[in-house]
Amino acid sequence: MPDFLELYTRYRTVVDQIGINAILALSLAVCLRAGQLALAQAAFMGIGAYVAAITVVTLRWPLAAGTFVAIASAAAVGALLALPVERLRGVFLAIATIGFGEIVRIVAYNLKITGGGDGFNGIPPLLSTPWIYAALLAIGAIFFALRGSRFALAMQTTREDEAASQGVGIDTGRVRVTTLACAGAIAGTAGVLYAFTNFFLTPTDFAFGRMEQILVYCVIGGVTSPLGAVAGATLMTILPEAFRFLRDFREVTNGIVLLAVIVFAPGGIAGLWKR
Amino acid sequence: MLAQQLANGIFLGATYALFAAGYALIFGVLDILNLAHASIFMVAAFVCLTIVLAGFPLWLGFLVALVVAGLIGVILDRVAFAPLRRRNAGTLVPLISSIGFAIVVEAVIRGIYGVNDRQFPEAVRTAPPLSLGPVTFTLFDLAILGAALALMLVLAYVMRATKIGRDIRAVAEDRIAAALLGVDIEKTIALTFFIASALGGAAGVLVGLQYNSVTFDMGGRIELKGLAVIILGGMGSVTGAVLGGFILGVTETLAIVFVGSSWRDAVAFGVMFLILVLRPGGILGRRALRTA
Numbered sequence: 272m273p274d275f276l277e278l279y280t281r282y283r284t285v286v287d288q289i290g291i292n293a294i295l296a297l298s299l300a301v302c303l304r305a306g307q308l309a310l311a312q313a314a315f316m317g318i319g320a321y322v323a324a325i326t327v328v329t330l331r332w333p334l335a336a337g338t339f340v341a342i343a344s345a346a347a348v349g350a351l352l353a354l355p356v357e358r359l360r361g362v363f364l365a366i367a368t369i370g371f372g373e374i375v376r377i378v379a380y381n382l383k384i385t386g387g388g389d390g391f392n393g394i395p396p397l398l399s400t401p402w403i404y405a406a407l408l409a410i411g412a413i414f415f416a417l418r419g420s421r422f423a424l425a426m427q428t429t430r431e432d433e434a435a436s437q438g439v440g441i442d443t444g445r446v447r448v449t450t451l452a453c454a455g456a457i458a459g460t461a462g463v464l465y466a467f468t469n470f471f472l473t474p475t476d477f478a479f480g481r482m483e484q485i486l487v488y489c490v491i492g493g494v495t496s497p498l499g500a501v502a503g504a505t506l507m508t509i510l511p512e513a514f515r516f517l518r519d520f521r522e523v524t525n526g527i528v529l530l531a532v533i534v535f536a537p538g539g540i541a542g543l544w545k546r
Numbered sequence: 547m548l549a550q551q552l553a554n555g556i557f558l559g560a561t562y563a564l565f566a567a568g569y570a571l572i573f574g575v576l577d578i579l580n581l582a583h584a585s586i587f588m589v590a591a592f593v594c595l596t597i598v599l600a601g602f603p604l605w606l607g608f609l610v611a612l613v614v615a616g617l618i619g620v621i622l623d624r625v626a627f628a629p630l631r632r633r634n635a636g637t638l639v640p641l642i643s644s645i646g647f648a649i650v651v652e653a654v655i656r657g658i659y660g661v662n663d664r665q666f667p668e669a670v671r672t673a674p675p676l677s678l679g680p681v682t683f684t685l686f687d688l689a690i691l692g693a694a695l696a697l698m699l700v701l702a703y704v705m706r707a708t709k710i711g712r713d714i715r716a717v718a719e720d721r722i723a724a725a726l727l728g729v730d731i732e733k734t735i736a737l738t739f740f741i742a743s744a745l746g747g748a749a750g751v752l753v754g755l756q757y758n759s760v761t762f763d764m765g766g767r768i769e770l771k772g773l774a775v776i777i778l779g780g781m782g783s784v785t786g787a788v789l790g791g792f793i794l795g796v797t798e799t800l801a802i803v804f805v806g807s808s809w810r811d812a813v814a815f816g817v818m819f820l821i822l823v824l825r826p827g828g829i830l831g832r833r834a835l836r837t838a
Contacts, residue, residue, distance in 0.1 A: 308638055355823045361637050362579050363781075366773050367822040370815040373770055377812040479770060483581075483645050490642045520657030526649030533643045534629045 282512075283400065287468050289508045290403035291461050296488035296500035297410055298457035304423075304495045305450040306430025308365040311352060312458045312485050314372035317379060317477030319345040319462025324391050324472060325384055334397050334467075342459040349455025353448040372482060379474040390473035398467035406460055407501070414497045426450060430495075487525070491532050493541025502540045551799040553681045559795020560694035561756065565749035565768055566775035566787040567701060568742035574782030575718040575738045576631075578640040582622050583746045583772065584765030585648035590615040590747030591754035591764065592655055595664055604670050608693070608751050615747020616740035622647050623739040628732070648765075656762040664760040671758060690752045697748055698788055704741065705784065714738050718782070771811075774818035780828025790828070 279286065295312055302309045319341045326337035356367045379385045386392065417423050428436035429446045437443055466472060488507055492499030507525055514521040536543055565587060572580045590611040597607035626643040673686035705711035713734045716724035725731050753768065754760040775794050779786025794814055801813040821828065 303638075355819075359822060362641070363822060365579070365641070366777060367819055369770065369773065370819040370822070373815040374812055374819065377809070377815070381808050381812075480766070486642060487645060490639070494638070518657065519660060520653055522653035522656070523650055526646045526651075526653060529646035529649065530626060530643055533626075533639055533646065537633070537635070537639070 279400075285508065285512050287400055287403055287464075289505050290400070290407050291465050291468075292484070292488060292504040292508050293501040294403075294407055294410060294461040294464070295458055295485045296492065296504040297407075297414065297497055298454045298461065299485050299489045300492075300495060300497050300500040301426075301454045301457065302450055303489060304430065305426035305446055306433075307447060307450055308361055309352075309356075309368045309451060309454065310365050310482050310486065311349070311368040311372050311375075311451075312454065313477045313479070313481040314375040315345045315349060315455045315458035316462035316465065316481070317375055317472075317474070318348055318455075319459030320466040320472050320477070321379060321385050321391065321462075322459075323463040323466045324394050327397070327467075328391075328394055329384065338463050341463050342456050345459025345462065346452045346456035350448050350452035352455075353451040357444055357447060369479060369482065372477075372479065376474045376478050379477070385474070386472070388474065390471045392471045394466055394470055394472070396468060396470065398464055400468075403464050403468070406464060410457055410460070411497065411501070422446075422449070487529055491529060491539055493539030496539070496541035499539050499541030506540070547680075548800075548803065549680045550682070551803050552796060553683060555796030555799035556792060557683070557687050557691055557756070557795070558799060559792035560691050561749050561753050561791075562768070562771060562775050562795050563788040563791025564694045564697060564745055564752065566772045566779070566791045567698060567784050568745035568749075569772045570776045570779065570782055570784050570787035571714075571738060571742040571745075573776060574784065575714060575735065576627070576640075577782075578627065578637065578644070579773075580622075580644050580742075581641060581769065582626065582644040582648040582651065583743070584769035585651040586615050586618050586622070586743045587746045587750035587753075587768060588760075588762065588765040589618060589651060589655060590750040591760045592659060592664075593747075594751040595666060595754065595760050598666055598670060608748070611751050612744045612747050615750070616744035618651070619739040619743025619746075620736050622743070623736060628735075631735075652762055652765075659762060661762060665758050666755060666760075671755065686755075690756055693748070694752060697745060701741070701745065701784070710734075710737055714741075771814055774814045776828075777818045777821055778828060783828065786828050 295316060298312045298315065299310075322344045323337050323341035326332040326340055327334055330337075332340075352368070352371060356364055359367050380388050425436065425441045425446050428439070428441060429443045433443055436446075462477075465476070484507070488504040489500050490503070491507055492501070492503030507528070510524050510528065511521045514524045517523065532539055565583070569580065569583050572578065572583070593614045594604075594607035594611040597610055598604055622644070626647045627640055630640050630643060671686055673684040673689070675682055675684050676688065677683075705714065713724070713729045714737065716727065716729050717731060717734045717738075721731060724734075749768070750764070754764070771794065775790040776782075776787050777790075778793060779788070779790030794817075797813055797817065798810045801810045805813070
């Protein structure tokens, strides 16, 4: 299929972006499923990306070892972040985690090992599109396998009524720590994939703008639906590319689609499907 | 040196305070985080710049920018928040719809003005330098501070001594009770958005003048600082936000002296994180949450 190959080489970056954005959306979907408006995905992604780049490029570790440590670091940071913010809910949790994300970005900007504001250059393209989609599929499979598990149910009850779930013996504190650790691991994976498909990293790659986009993917998809999140990420990544002819105006379509979905289709893409 | 940084902190804090007062006003009345506030801040700077470049005086540009910002705020409410109020959509969804509105506004401005930095004509900004003991600044810095303080006084007067202010406070306290007592809820909310957005717009013009730089993404720099400020002051407290603005301005400029300028933003977010974890009601405490 030469046409397909030609299409792929032309749109390769977009195809890669869709996969990575879908993984990021899944990371936030985990938090939202447990009712945690924790907005640190961009920071987790940054941690994964920088740790992978530093271990593999600077320290010359093998790719697998670097990847493992990167994902584990992002998961550990997620779990640790859950502890100080344990009393915060809703908007307050959102703001605290946004603040945490900014701190991570500023630290990356000021450290030497991350390359600071100039960025981390010269990362070899060790991974490519198949790896991104293999990771997405693997994460999706884990979601699917765990969908009726005790832990998934504990997350759901924590979202719906925290006091009641404590009443039936669910340790909501532990649910929160595990949720953020999973979110960290998933976004960290996206970070590793991003690092080895993009040649260089800068702190602004992981700034609040990225976090806003991830949030948008999930809401477009239907907030807690994993498939919806993937669909939302796909749609919102393609739209600005499809409207390139609008030049500097092209982001307008994303804003309008977002507003229209919220006002007219409150359940997002997943909600439309169920109708 | 220290005195100079303190003065710089007050000049900086005045714009933070002005921006955050509008942010806090909307949170206080509606319990929503309006992430489009920073985009209105940016539009106002462009409106003023365009009017000044067309040859009109700065004060006229400033006033028109305020009114335009206020009107965009009213449109924002109609488009992004009013439809959600009718179905009690919680906290997440309005936050996202305000992001949607901000994306549209930023894309439009970016489409019209491009991505390059715009400047006010030099003649607008030239002012004689003044000195007060060891501290030097320009008459222009003083005018910016004066404009910010004057607007905050007007806000305090409106909130405390006028019918509009009483209505806004009543809606913030209890929307249903206010409606029963004959307050027109939708009109009051629209007025809240007008006032809050005009204040945010004023901050945008003043920041644009202060740094002499107007860009389509200038709101991003202050958006999260504004969050830090309203957390510092206690969410929804306008007085707290004003106080928090000055505190953050001074803390940041002192941080430049003690820890270096590249870490100054970490101070803002570090303080914000700590306050949320240790004292979620802000520096004035929970009691201030509902007072204007």
